Amino acid sequence: MEETVKKFDEEFIETGLSKKKYTSIDLLYSTIIGILGGIISSLIPFSLLIKVWYPLTGGTQLISGHHVIWASIIYGLTRKKANIMITMLSKGLLEFLFGDPWGLLIIFVNLMEGFCLLSGFFIVEKLGEGETNLGWGIAGGFGNLFQAPFFWVLNQRWYLHWSLWVLSFMYAFISGILIVGLLGRAVKNVLIKAGVHTTF
Amino acid sequence: MKSRNFYILVAALVVGLSIFWLNVYAFIELEVDYQAYQERQTSPDLTPIVIEGIGIKGGRAVVTVSQLKSFAFKQVYLKKFNIMNRYYNQYIKIYTGVSLWSVLDSLNLLVRPVEELTFRFYAYDGYASPKPLSLIIAKNFSTSVILAYEENGQPIITDGPIRSAIDQAVVPEGEFSSQYCVKMLKSIVIQ
Numbered sequence: 556m557e558e559t560v561k562k563f564d565e566e567f568i569e570t571g572l573s574k575k576k577y578t579s580i581d582l583l584y585s586t587i588i589g590i591l592g593g594i595i596s597s598l599i600p601f602s603l604l605i606k607v608w609y610p611l612t613g614g615t616q617l618i619s620g621h622h623v624i625w626a627s628i629i630y631g632l633t634r635k636k637a638n639i640m641i642t643m644l645s646k647g648l649l650e651f652l653f654g655d656p657w658g659l660l661i662i663f664v665n666l667m668e669g670f671c672l673l674s675g676f677f678i679v680e681k682l683g684e685g686e687t688n689l690g691w692g693i694a695g696g697f698g699n700l701f702q703a704p705f706f707w708v709l710n711q712r713w714y715l716h717w718s719l720w721v722l723s724f725m726y727a728f729i730s731g732i733l734i735v736g737l738l739g740r741a742v743k744n745v746l747i748k749a750g751v752h753t754t755f
Numbered sequence: 756m757k758s759r760n761f762y763i764l765v766a767a768l769v770v771g772l773s774i775f776w777l778n779v780y781a782f783i784e785l786e787v788d789y790q791a792y793q794e795r796q797t798s799p800d801l802t803p804i805v806i807e808g809i810g811i812k813g814g815r816a817v818v819t820v821s822q823l824k825s826f827a828f829k830q831v832y833l834k835k836f837n838i839m840n841r842y843y844n845q846y847i848k849i850y851t852g853v854s855l856w857s858v859l860d861s862l863n864l865l866v867r868p869v870e871e872l873t874f875r876f877y878a879y880d881g882y883a884s885p886k887p888l889s890l891i892i893a894k895n896f897s898t899s900v901i902l903a904y905e906e907n908g909q910p911i912i913t914d915g916p917i918r919s920a921i922d923q924a925v926v927p928e929g930e931f932s933s934q935y936c937v938k939m940l941k942s943i944v945i946q
Binding site: 600603606607610611612614656657658660689709710711712714715716718719721722725726729 | 759763770773774777778780781782784785787789792796840841842844846878879880881882883885886913934
């Protein structure tokens, strides 16, 4: 009885699918969400939301979480860390096919973002915060830290003022907390409540 | 639970305050003019581009974007620029703009021989090109070092109204033209 009440509280749909067993629907979710993310990342200039009012270079990091939110949503729906990598791989492939100036490197960048997010989730789950806002926020922050500041490192922009570097990393982390973590978790919850089947 | 939320609140406050004061510091240190940044978007043709430094008569001269577009200077139309980034990815951009050398030459701004001078670009957002380049490049390749105001025949809006553009072919070996194509150009330092 107690178990039934608990399940009702969580409002998850019973799927009968295993958390460990990998299924076709996992692949479908990952590729669909990855492709969606790839199209949006390539074609929609979200950075304009920041550029019109914030003058310092690196400020667009505040919105950069939209590149990684797809991976947190897929993790919420499937609870399989490998799905994060598949989603980011399909997203990276799409960005490459759309002619990203970084070429094949963009696939590696997406995979690294996925790996950072995966590591973040791994750590917060070990700390017992796997399903809390705090846990998702921290995991998202880690995931998004490997964002454009990484490009600055690749570009060796050491000539930029140190405060721009620090602000850029802080913005990337905050964007990760807010967009990848908290918004990703909220979207995941809404999707589940709307009837999207989980695979765990 | 209460103490957990309290710690989260404290952490958020520390981060928020750090960002606030870092912004204040960066705005002052990088001399960011917020009003000019906004006006750049609302009235692009009136945006001033400052040419300054010890190589300039009086140390400073100002030209507006509309002046740069005039026929007083050599205009370069729809020229293909080969741009290369640090990972050796090359791509083509088509820019229309005014030759940097023609601006300096027509206004007779230089106080020292061109061989002794360098130029460096600074942006409204705090970005600057990596290092000063010899002004001889701008003189010898006057149509390959430009202040662009159109990309693919359309005005440069978010990254403009002016951005510098340099073809990879004229950039010194070991340098990458993408880092010298400075968006939202604010000033050019000649020294």
